[in-house]
Amino acid sequence: MRQETPEARVERLVSEYAQSIPDARPLDFGLLLKEDLEIESLSLVSLTVRLGDELGVDIVESGLELGDVRTLGDLVRLAQSLSRLEQTSNQQA
Secondary structure, eight states: OOOOOHHHHHHHHHHHHOSOOOSOSSOOTTOBTTTTSOOOHHHHHHHHHHHHHHHTOOTTTTOOOOTTOOBHHHHHHHHHHHHHHHHHHHHHO
16 A cells, blocks of 8 residues: 555545635645644644654654644645654664
């Protein structure tokens, strides 16, 4: 089975949490998570924790700065970072 890219994973998760989603695909990385996609703060925390869980990384212990995640692009970069952490962890195991 083909592994989901960080971008595809983020788009799938955002579609579950967002209250408003533009019809255009792929989604614009400049979209603001709170203002444009209407993802509430608590939902954003839940989304990032779930993203970490799916990638096998403890988001709290990852050391990544979550306060800077404001746009869809920021979330994709976070997913890419988590994916690299997960790959590094698997190589060391």
